Amino acid sequence: MDMRPDPLVMMTSSVQDQAPKPVKVAAKNVNVYYGAKQALKDVSVDIPVKAVTAFIGPSGCGKSTFLRCINRMNDTVASCRVEGLIQIDGKDIYDPALDPVQLRARVGMVFQKPNPFPKSIYDNVAYGPRIHGLSRSKAELDEIVEHSLRKASLWEEVKDRLKDSGTGLSGGQQQRLCIARTIAINPEIILMDEPCSALDPIATARIEELMAELRSNFTIIIVTHSMQQAARVSQRTAFFHLGILVEKGETSQIFTNPTDKRTQDYITGRFG
Amino acid sequence: MAGWYALLILALLTAGYVISSARARSIAGGNYAEMHSLPAYHGLYTAALAMLPALICFLIGSQLASYFATQTAIAALPGDVQNDVLKQGAALREAFNIAAGGPINSSSAEIQSAAAGYASVLSAGQWITLAIGTFTGLAGLSWGLSRVSMNFRARNGFEKLVHGLLWVCATIAVLTTIGIVFSVVGETYRFFFDPAITGKPTVFEFLFGTEWNPQAALRADQGEIQTAYGFLPLLTGTLLITTIAIAVAGPLGLFSAIYLAEYASPRFRAIAKPILEILAGIPTVVLGFFAALTVAPFIRGWGETFGLNVASESALAAGVVMGMMIIPFISSLSDDVINAVPQSLRDGAYAMGATKSETIRQVILPAALPGIVSAFMLAISRAIGETMIVVMAAGLAANLTFNPLEAVTTITVQIKTILVGDQEFDSAKTLAAFALGFVLFFVTLVLNYIALKVVQKYREQYD
Amino acid sequence: MTDITSGEFPSSIRRVEFDSAESKARLRGRYKSEARFKAYGIVALVITTSFLLALLTSIVSRGVPGFFQNYLVTEVLVDAAKIDPQGKGTPEALRAGDYSAVARAALADAIPGINERQLKKELNGLLSSGAGDDLREMVLANPSLLGQRIRTPLLLADQADIFLKETESAVRVFADTRGSATPSATTGDITILVSGNDFADDVALIKAELVNSAVALEKNIALRAGRGASAESLADLKAQAAELRQRAAGTASETLDSKTASRLVAINGGVVKVKEMTPTSVRGDVIVPLTTTAEAAPGTWQIRVYDRPEADRNMNDRAATFLEQLKSKGLIESKFNWAFFTRGDSREAELAGIQGALVGSILTLLVTIGLCLPIGVLAAIYLEEFAPKNRFTELIEININNLAAVPSIVFGLLGLAVFLNFFGLPRSAPLVGGLVLALLVLPTIIIASRAALKSVPPSIREAALGVGASHQQAVFHHVLPLAMPGIMTGTIIGMAHALGETAPLLMIGMIAFIVDVPTSLTQAATVLPVQIFLWSDLPEPAFKMKTAAAILVLLAVLFLMNGISIWLRKKFERRW
């Protein structure tokens, strides 16, 4: 437990590095439908570069749905329809000329349940670089794998058994493996959908540390049900409710001084 | 006779039910709530108690009667016939025929007396059985009646009997296996080790012999035709046809399954799946006809245009059609295992920027591999055991070859060839068929058992 | 995109780029392989579907003609002298009459003037040996027909029937003859002289055919030589080729043999089979006698050609000519072959029917369903509801799963060793067939029934137990009725499987040739798939046709059964 950073310290620190950052992801009037059912209503939000943005909100309010819009994972759901504009670095990602496969190489994603491929640890991490042709030699690939595992602070635990199956790791290790797998393709943005919900507090703390570290290289968006976690790791927070983006802003401001009644009710635990 | 017996059992059932439930009603005097079991259960219980002993008597008695009757008939036959198994069998068949009311003409006096003895002992035995059955049935009935009372737990008793019946039904599967093992293993043992059987091979000769010819010379002028029981040509023939079948069905079935599971729209699936099901429902005798009449000439003609000499009963024709038979088998099992791969793995791969085919090839198929392997094993066991297609489209010639354009024979073809038609039960030839059956049973059992275990493990992994 | 490199990230870790040519090429490659992979799936489905289509078209095209039968419909004199020479008039006497002779007489009336013995035999061969059977039934039903003339269909023999159905044996007729033709006689071996050179084209054609065969033969020789065939094995073929070439080059009259297309001349009401031809004359044997030797004007005589050589046909030119003659007189009629469904097996293809096999199949399936439905359902109830979790239960379950994959022929061995040899039950009987098939489909039914029982939610059971029902009452009163549609679906599928099963029934001797329709469970019988197997083995083309027709019946029944099971599933499908 002692590894856990003091939320207050984190918060104040995030208040301090307040220099206005350029926008990485910009969403304007996004509507999402599953068949006839509308899951997101008119969501507009700007996400700053190289910072952690947290999405919070009660279950079923559309956080995951919005997250999956950013790397077009919703394309794989036949009934799903996305309207509105989502830009990364000013480019429309729903532009028909843009290829979702390449987009996803730039926007990595970590899921709620660890989902390592039924392959060796090495092959799990090397998978992305291989399919995208990011390495020119075996040595280079080895370097990427080692580096990614180090970044995911998993290297020390697995360096002697890289050939073992990824599914044989513990839940926390698996999740870090998935993070290593994601950063091996060096994406610009990493989406994390409740990455710690299947993990115990120690594993959670390690992942949170990891996020703080990764923030210097990547733009991170995290969905979480834990207010404390959002407060600890994020600089900005967006609150969703019933498919509507109710409030967004600096994390410190959302948690200490929310403007909307619903936000206040939620973070004080009155519903949700 | 069986008619009388059916009548008896029916009477016992009705009497047991009617009398006993009436008695229960009169004992209760309308106060059914006080009574432990409803009158109907008293009736059912007594009916069962009356029927069971009579039924058991019938099953045992009719067997005993026919046994003693046969012994009497054998005793009436002349000595040389008694000692020769084949002649005895023929004479007995004739006698049974006469006893059953067949024509007597041209039968010898001994056979006629054997028939008469058989008939009289049989009918005496059956009457005795009927008498004992009636007696024990009535005893069961009265015992059941005596137990009717306010507190008697007739329902529990009846349910115990039902439970027993359920158990017996479930055990039939085990009995079937025992029956199979008893018939194939027993005869196989005799094939190798019974000293009374002449011309049999040793186990070594059987397993490693390269010549198969169970047909000995029938007439002197046919010259010396030695019987030979070398199993290898049958094994290679079976493997050759199975390999062709899997080579056809493996890719077709697997790719069909992948397409249907991962690419096809629901509407397309709704059309394509029934097509595969139709293929699965076509009897193999129909496929055999198609193989022999359409595919084999087609392959022959096609070979001729390339200047190849294709046998009219080539392994290729049989193998291709057998492959056709197992396509739906492989595709539906593969479809199941592919669908069982959790969506989260697909999501993981897509989120890495993998295309659909990369996801399938590098993530889904490796994850589904155990299931697919066992689907293939089950398909192989199907192909090995398939009879009609090879009987109709593959040959009888036991060629030791791996050339798919030549004619080969298979285990099942030889079993069918040996056992269809006239057979003496105690010759090495007939027993050889059972030895082949044993091999078939054993191989398919092992393949199947392993496949089921693999699938089970695989299911547990993703449950 | 610009690389946002940080100090921590080694520069060697690249980032996916959008705009570089390399990355674009790579992506194109990946999408190509994607398209290829998807195409594999479509190709696999297309091949599988075309397999099925090839199978169905092959069988339908062979089988549909089998449902029709050609008859000679003509005036028949129901001759009392042939049927009841002693004039007894008793049913026995009427039954014993020679109705075939009556039929033959009717045929002779239809084509008069055929007296030569060989020709007479060919003519009579057109009629089935059972041609008089229907006539016999008619006379037995109505003895007053004796001595009358009636118009009735007479069954044709299988070869005649097949010949009429096959399109490739059709005759080509050339009626616009250019010259006038003069026959030398009306019967026997005659010569016909023609004033125009009507046969020039034909002779040229024959020569061209000879050249073609020679070329094909030479190709074959070259091919074999290339594959190392010995010189002496080729010498024979070489000689043949040389002879063909020589004949093609010569100008002598061309001899027609049974390996070339047949040519006939129809002139003055008769027909002549050509043996030799020059451009202006032919020599040949008369089949149907000519009426006169007068000169026939151009256009009044015909040349008829059978492209299929006589050697490749089951009907020779003479029989074919008779048949053509009957057809041109309008005496041949094709009717739906009801007898196919009302007759037992026969050695004569045109008399063979599937009634015996159908009844055998029904009897066998009755035994099967009577055994395996109760046993299967009760076993499933035990395993799903009452079985304790122990070793023995596990053994039963493993057994059921494994039995489902045991080859069917092994069940046949079981039937042979246990039911026939141990218990001494009769061979070839539907009783034994049904027993074996019951054991064969029992696992299917148990597995389906268990699935059906399992799909009934536990809440139903609990509700029944809650009102004080015993466990058995809960199962038999509530769970089983709800599971019944599922059980029926599984049972129908199992029965469809049993209906199509052949191999185990061969083992227990249901392969005998049985003419009579079975009437009891212990009588020798055969079943539909075995009948199909037996017929498919016979060399006569008519039996091949019957085989395909019987297959169509079998498939129709199977589709019907599967249709019912799908309908049941749809109708009673319940989402809990």
Ligand SMILES: Nc1ncnc2c1ncn2[C@@H]1O[C@H](COP(=O)(O)OP(=O)(O)OP(=O)(O)O)[C@@H](O)[C@H]1O
């Ligand atoms: N594949 C789908 N098909 C149909 N509806 C869907 C699908 N996925 C999500 N939904 C619906 O969209 C709405 C938003 O779902 P979403 O998964 O985004 O919620 P969430 O905020 O992530 O909830 P949680 O916190 O429980 O993960 C829900 O009402 C859900 O039922």
Ligand SMILES: [Mg+2]
């Ligand atoms: Mg979610």
